[in-house]
Amino acid sequence: MIITLRELEKATNNFDSSRVISGGGHGVVFKGILDLHVVAIKKSKIVVQREINEFINEVAVLSQVNHRNVVKLLGCCLETEVPLLVYEFISNGTLYNHLNVEGPISLSWKDRIRIALEVARALSYLHSAASMPIFHRDIKSPNILLDDSLTTKVSDFGASRYIPIDQTGVTTLIQGTMGYLDPMYHYTGQLTDKSDVFSFGVLLIELxxxxKPFIYRSNDGDNLVSYFEKMLAANNLVGIVDPQVMEEEDGDLQEVATLAMVCTKLRGEDRPRTREVDMTLENLLVRKKLVPCIITQRRNNEDGTQVQHMSIESVTNDSSRQYTMEEEILLSASYPR
Incomplete structure (x- = not known):
């Protein structure tokens, strides 16, 4: 949808500073009212070609994406030197803010692993089910938005890249956030889907x-990933894991910690693909009865041919979830037939 500058000025009280809700590397975000709906409006901070390219890139990427765990782009304004982007408004802040509240208690362990699963689902969709593979390049807790029900919305696609289906990677200028950045991508400039896997693994360690991955240093000078790996190898997770997680986890901490370590292996080829990460977490939450189980059945048509039908069996009375067609295809391919 193309939106006029006048409409956006009215929606934000002429971009009043009191309407600013966040400011990141790719622009300032304002809260506005447009056609009686609350929206988020991103405006570039600096008028330079790189900012223009990033905004255009974000429009190109998000206009091709439709997933419940990716923030929706509603429209843009092309009257300004740098396009203004209009998104659905996500009301509950970022994962970073929820993790770093003051006091000993923040997000519950159940919410943390569900959020991890939803991020993995979004990345699996971007890598495997979008019309052309998309690598995010900046997965981190400040870019994970949460709505009122703590449902995940991956945001900030200014650094993302399309990758032609016949290519496994592409050489690019390095973009990302230190602490989350794939070291092999940092050293070689070769971007692959495994670069997002590394960043996701860091996010899992953060959960x-x-x-905080971008500032953490152990007493020996190790970064968060290195120190976490040492603690896991020494069977001493209590020395690094959030005490709240140690208290709430129910026998699944080791499995999630091992997955985080595998995702952050130095060599990209040693890391799993996002689809494998997605299914590992999905299976874990199904066992814990926190998400619905997907059941596949075979039936005979009138002509005698077999067709596969999919149904969702809720494993808890209050569990419900809507799957996109792409998610259903991926899930059905991963369960026994």
Missing amino acids: LTKK
């Missing part, structure tokens, strides 16, 4: 430890 486990409540430590």
Whole structure:
């Protein structure tokens, strides 16, 4: 949808500073009222070609994406030197803010692993089910938005890249956030889907430890990933994992910690694909009865041919979830037939 500058000025009280809700590397975000709906409006901070390219890139990427765990782009304004982007408004802040509240208690362990699963689903969709594979390049807790029900919305696609289906990677200028950045991508400039896997693994460690990857240093000078790996190898997770997680986890901490370690292997080829990560977490939550189980059945048509039908069996009375067609295809391919 093309939106006029006049409409956006009216929606934000002429971009009043009191309407600013966040400011990141790719622009300032304003809260506005447009056609009686609350929206988020992103405006570039600096008029330079790189900012223009990033905004255009974000429009190109998000206009091709439709997933419940990716923030929706509603429209844009092309009257300004740098396009203004209009998104659905996500009301509950970022994962980073929820993890780093003051006091000993933040997000519950159940919410943390569900959020991890939803991020993995979004990445699996971007890598495997979008019309052309998309690599996010900046997965981190400040870019994970949460709505009122703590449902995940992956945001900030200014650094994302399309990758032609016949290519496994592409050489690019390095973009990302230190602490989350794939070291092999940093050293070689070769971007692959495994670069997002590394960043996701760091995010998983962040969910486990409540430590900030971009500033954390152990007493020995190790970064968060290195120190976490040492603690896991020494069977001493209590020395690094958030005490709240240690208290709430129910026998699944080791499995999630091992997945985080595998995702952050130095060599990209040693890391799993996002679809494998998605299914590992999905299976874990199904066992814990926190998400519905997907059941596949075979039936005979009138002509005698077999067709496969999919149904969702809720494993808890209050569990419900809508799957996109792409998610259903991926899930059905991963369960026994």
